[in-house]
Amino acid sequence: MKTLLLSLISVLAINSYAQNVNIPDANFKAYLVGNAQINTNGDTEIQVSEANAFGGTIDCSSQNISDLTGIEAFTVVLPGLEPRLLSIVSQT
Numbered sequence: 001m002k003t004l005l006l007s008l009i010s011v012l013a014i015n016s017y018a019q020n021v022n023i024p025d026a027n028f029k030a031y032l033v034g035n036a037q038i039n040t041n042g043d044t045e046i047q048v049s050e051a052n053a054f055g056g057t058i059d060c061s062s063q064n065i066s067d068l069t070g071i072e073a074f075t076v077v078l079p080g081l082e083p084r085l086l087s088i089v090s091q092t
Contacts, residue, residue: 020045023070031060032070048073 023029023046032046033039038054039046051073058074 018047018049020047021051021070021073025065025067025069027063028060028065028068028070031063031065032058046070046073051075 023032029046033044036042037056038050038058040050040053041047051070052075054074058071
């Protein structure tokens with residue numbers, strides 16, 4: 001019984017841990033992680049909660065980014081993306 005209870009608690013604890021946004025492009029990730037308005041906890045990842053909470057503008061036009069995978073987590077920002085960035089999003 002103790003083993004079952006301990007296993008259940010462990011599974012719940014792992015599932016409640018913050019989920020990170022998948023950002024495979026190193027330049028895009030570096031830009032987002034380096035932005036204190038986005039990366040509010042100052043770690044090396046962008047959590048889904050951070051992306052959802054961000055209401056500002058992402059201007060990464062001069063960052064040599066080729067893959068915007070992960071931008072979908074920033075639901076508030078999508079309507080404001082420049083048309084040339086939307087073409088990159090549609091290619092991913």
